[in-house]
Amino acid sequence: MSRQTTSPPPVVLSIAGSDPSGGAGIQADIKTFTVIGIYSGAVITSLTCQNTTGVSSTLSLPASFVKQQVEDVLADLYVTHIKIGMIGDESIAESLGPILAGFQGEIVYDPVLRSSSGTPLYSADNMELITNQLIGNSTVLTPNSEELKILTGQDYSTTDAALIGAQKLLSSHKSLRAICLKGGHIETDKETVTDFFLEKKGPDGKGKISIHQAIHPRIQTKNTHGTGCTFASAFTAFHLLTGNRKTAFDKTVHFMDLLISKSRSHSIGRGKGPLLHHAWLES
Numbered sequence: 001m002s003r004q005t006t007s008p009p010p011v012v013l014s015i016a017g018s019d020p021s022g023g024a025g026i027q028a029d030i031k032t033f034t035v036i037g038i039y040s041g042a043v044i045t046s047l048t049c050q051n052t053t054g055v056s057s058t059l060s061l062p063a064s065f066v067k068q069q070v071e072d073v074l075a076d077l078y079v080t081h082i083k084i085g086m087i088g089d090e091s092i093a094e095s096l097g098p099i100l101a102g103f104q105g106e107i108v109y110d111p112v113l114r115s116s117s118g119t120p121l122y123s124a125d126n127m128e129l130i131t132n133q134l135i136g137n138s139t140v141l142t143p144n145s146e147e148l149k150i151l152t153g154q155d156y157s158t159t160d161a162a163l164i165g166a167q168k169l170l171s172s173h174k175s176l177r178a179i180c181l182k183g184g185h186i187e188t189d190k191e192t193v194t195d196f197f198l199e200k201k202g203p204d205g206k207g208k209i210s211i212h213q214a215i216h217p218r219i220q221t222k223n224t225h226g227t228g229c230t231f232a233s234a235f236t237a238f239h240l241l242t243g244n245r246k247t248a249f250d251k252t253v254h255f256m257d258l259l260i261s262k263s264r265s266h267s268i269g270r271g272k273g274p275l276l277h278h279a280w281l282e283s
């Protein structure tokens, strides 16, 4: 009798912080991958104490322990995509850099630096290690305008200014192929939100930068906890499924619109409520 061999399915590895209230961080990542239908591993960088009203404290794990978690998973599972969220501190950023540099697949980095209530989720005096070890080894970055502002040291009050900042950032990193610039925090008085997808053209990424936009209605809701984590995870999952970054962006915008809209009216927690990821399965 011949033995059947099956090739392993490609999977995602999420590297992020834990949110015990379940709305953001690695909990949001795993829910997103699961409802889209992708298996994921989950390496925790930091624990947080928080609920929907805010973050009360954070505790980073030792960098060597975070590194060991990543190495053990990569040594065994067929990981084609890494998604990175909260990193915690400089020693963790430093320990991850060489692993990311040697990884052959897609690395989607959501530069989580502060919670929406203002608590730092990355403690360092400057952005040097984030820039060199994380952005410098990623293929896709998914900042909102506030994160872009911290990363570039520039203030952006208009969409045009933020776009110029994002283009500069994209051009200055060789491995970076695309930026998803989330527009929810820009021109908040408008009735629409515009998200942008900037991508370097050409097979080697040496061509011009193309800019694609998705304009959608601004949904009035307080339930936005974990939208950044969910966006980056959905992009990663859709890229794994389609192999195309622009298609992944369009599918992610649709996924987010549906989840935000279906999560508008619940009252889980007293503060900024979470998204109901399972609404995707019911849609």
Ligand code: PLP
Pocket (backbone or CB within 6 Å): 016, 017, 018, 019, 024, 025, 026, 048, 050, 055, 085, 086, 112, 114, 115, 116, 121, 224, 225, 226, 227, 228, 229, 230
């Ligand atoms: N990751 C963790 C562990 C967090 O606690 C938070 C926010 O508090 C985030 C990520 C960012 O959340 P969001 O997706 O709302 O930007």
